Amino acid sequence: MKEFLDTEVRWGILGVGNVCEVKSAPAMNLIPKSRIAAVMRRSEEKVKDYAQRHGIQKWYTDAHELINDPEVNAIYIATPPNAHEELTRLAAKAGKPVYVEKPMARTFEECEQMIESCTTGGVPLFVAYYRRALPHFVKIKQLIEAGEIGEIRTVHINLKQIVEPEIIAQLEDNWRVNPEISGGGYFFDLASHQLDLLAFFFGKITQANGFCSNQAGAYDTEDIVTGSFVFESGVLGTGNWCFTSSKTAEKDEVIIDGSKGQIRFETFGKGEFTLLKDFQEPFHYQVELPKHIQYPLIESIVHELLGTGKCPSKGESASNTNWAMDQLTKIKI
Template identity: 70%
Template sequence: MSKIQDTEVRWGILGVGNVCEVKSAPAMNLIPNSKIEAVMRRSEEKVIDYAQRHGIAKWYTSAADLINDPKVNAIYIATPPSAHLELASLAAAAGKPVYVEKPMARTHQECLDMIAVCEKANVPLYVAYYRRALPHFRKIKELITDGTLGEIRSVHINLKQKLDASLITKVETNWRVDPELAGGGYFFDLASHQLDLMDFFFGKITHASGFCSNQAGTYEAEDIVVGSFVFESGVLGTGNWCFTTSENAELDQTIIYGSKGKVSFETFGKGEFELELDGKAAEKLSFELPKHIQQPLIETIVADLLGTGTCQSTGISGARANWVMDQLVKKRV
């Protein structure tokens, strides 16, 4: 697989919206041998505002123009999922590596198509599942791998969020609950992170089934999903996601059970988790998270492109999260 021939990764960013304010893009200018060369957004007013606030000299309102900029040698796609396949195809055709936001696409088939176009063009494809690179999740991975938890028996994901009252009047402007743009609702936006993290911990999920429904009727997409899944490693798992609970019922908890203990953590919370081992008091382990939360993952992408390291979040791994989500929402009741 071809990387880049330069000594510096010069990013072109497509879609400089909210995710590019703090989470991702600023890190690209902090990592050695990495810089933002140009940004693009369809709104000229908004792209100029972003470029000026972040000190970026070059901006575009056309994706094709940015992709074909000869100084840009890597593309970051930060648009809603509906545009990921088209933009990844354009970048691959130009011979430029692709870093795409999560979820990787609206469906597993679109993910496979993205993989195919990048493989045909011989360019790398990375996905923004940045939790794989965060310190507390890497520590949990270590506890699983080194046998501290014993043989892993099961994992259980439980995510409950209250219904966002603003959605009642803003559904049409919230792409995250528009299946045409996002593939589904908040389940696709948030559970994709969790399912990819499970893939990082335990390997590929080989079987998955579930049910989904729209109980509140606030928007078209599903607002509740329940399911179960089996990993190739033999670990069993369940998930329960609901986005219309009451405020006092909100919960973000994943528990991993092993033969020697258990770990519990929040996917979207602080950099900490609780470890309970047989015969010992529960212990809370805390880690400092970076200001720009995607920076550790982007560092591995830069290293991979420059031939000095590897990145563990690729199109191949990212597509697996989409496959599981497709299975879990297949039966709507």
């Protein structure tokens, strides 16, 4: 495998907000041959505080300065989606590999522009769909490929959440329900993980159709989405997402049905799933998830950049997830 960098990945992070406190960035200093060289945030007070708390020597308030820092040789974009395309273009122009938070961008078109920028710049583009690297989901993929539940017939996503009072109270600061920043509502934030994970299992999504609506009026974008989709393997899927549900109806469940059994799991729960096979006792599989949930995926990125492994989440696969979400929310009721 081609080695893109020399002997160490030296990360520069753009946007050290909440996701960088535990989920992602700390792992970069724990993985061998990987370390954080510099961080950036527009607020000088906040970026300085982050750098001091995490033992990072260099910090910036300007993205251009961090990207062009000669010590930095890889860029992690941890900003909201509206900045992803521009920052990816700048990093690629500087010849530095890009790791970008999910969803990859606000629209499929922006994703395509990001891929083009990285292709032109000759750098790889990775996306933070870290569930592709978590051990229980890797195990599910292995069971499917081994034929443990036979030929896959259908897959169904059922995600229902209530609107927390604090979400309503802080709408002005909640970029996840501002489509100009996020591309949509909680569907774009959460369903993106689910659709991408299923594409990891069954191949890219080739067809998708759906309906969306704003039923509760709690914010100014879709709060309910239903739809169907087809994977290149021929597996058929359906989804039902409601983010203004009742407490009684709350649900996070994905069901994969095969000709010989079924697999059930939560996307956002513990590291576990249940395997049900005809005429056998249910098998419950559980592992402890890493403290820094992105560790396995970031480790795979480091290995690919150093020529010793391969990352399962790239720009091409992540852009397909955006394409599917665009299709599922195209018809507004």
